[in-house]
Amino acid sequence: MPGITIGDTVPNVEVETTHGKFKLHDYIGDSWTILFSHPGDFTPVCTTELGAMAKYAEEFSKRGVKLLGLSCDDIASHKEWIKDVEAYSGGHKVTYPIIADPKREIIKQLNMVDPDEKDSSGNPLPSRALHMIGPDKMVKLSFLYPATTGRNMDEVVRVLESLQKASKHKIATPANWKPGDPVVISPSVDNDQAKQMFPQGFETADLPSKKGYLRFTKV
Template sequence: MFSRALFQSRQSLLQRQQPLKIAVRTLRNFKQEDQPRLRINTVVPNFDAETTKGKINFHDYLGDSWGVFFSHPADFTPVCTTELGAFSKLKPEFDKRGVKLIGLSAEDVESHKKWIKDIEEVNGLNKFEFPIIADVDKEIAFLYDMVDEEGFKQLGKAPVATIRSVFIIDPSKKLRISFTYPPSVGRNTSEVLRVIDALQKADAKGVVTPINWQEGEDVIIPPTVSDADASKKFGDYKTVKPYLRYTKA
């Protein structure tokens, strides 16, 4: 059973952008000041955990891949059952993009394995492929701030459900996008895929994407690129405003 998380101090996150030294907490010390700041472009905290696919080290599991790490309030919950099934069905699309999926629910591995049978049945899956982390002690939920305000007050004191958190992590282990939903609202798998496409396009081409952008649509040249450099790099482009220039992806 997983009982200890590895977490990072605020100073190292800001100064070094590298995984921090191990610090061991007990369940009696869930203090807000001990939580890492999960800002965009910070290296995400590392941890060891038991999962439905065996014990993992989170950073080692991600390796050189992108990652989508998402939490669920509890096992055998209706919305989560539909979500995990939807992500599993889309796993081939995530694979094409070099993205590893991993879920978390604040119950144990045996409960997760029983729940997976329901997920497969409800969603018509032959096999559920990616791991689900066990987080009975809420150590990882604390590390990634996966609880709501009232739940945080009860950490270490009473049963607490996580909220629907999503973390999109790049191959350098940096947080690129995060979403937070209340337990009552299911997530949108298409949006997760869309923003991964946008991030990968931006990284590869040095562009930014407009609202509702989909793969194949025009992109925006960043204002930091001069007109002369834009012509050299992108060729033809359309100027709507001096700061708003569209080009082909």
């Protein structure tokens, strides 16, 4: 799929949002940022997703993460839609900005164009995309879902914690990892280094190859 992907720097475009105009890099600052797009205002799955983001906003804030939504409708539409989102989410406030992109220019620059969906005028619609952006303004992870499938917020939190831990330690997270579970030590770290870097200790899986590359620890 063309456009920005993992490892690319997010373009520093100026955007108009429900919180005013700003450039993306200024908004991101020194924080992690989750930038997520939606096919349209006043649509069912999108309303549930923005409501879920509002419910989880405090969890993201605890982790030093900013949220930024995007839809191709205009600011006036966004502000009216937010009323529905907040009502559906049980009163949780939408405290994050939502970008307006009626000309469909920003979704192209951010690789958030749905390859199949079009509006009634034949214009492209945003995909249900999500970029996790690091303080260095680079994309660390991207999710892309079809319009029919809503995101799982617990999974968003899970992969965020994985990325943040990996950015601080030479580790990776194994299959089905959840926050609090053991992580695996990077193969680039030998055992002597591992003893220094992980004084809490580590366990090496006993495998037929006896290579000792699967080492678990907690961070």
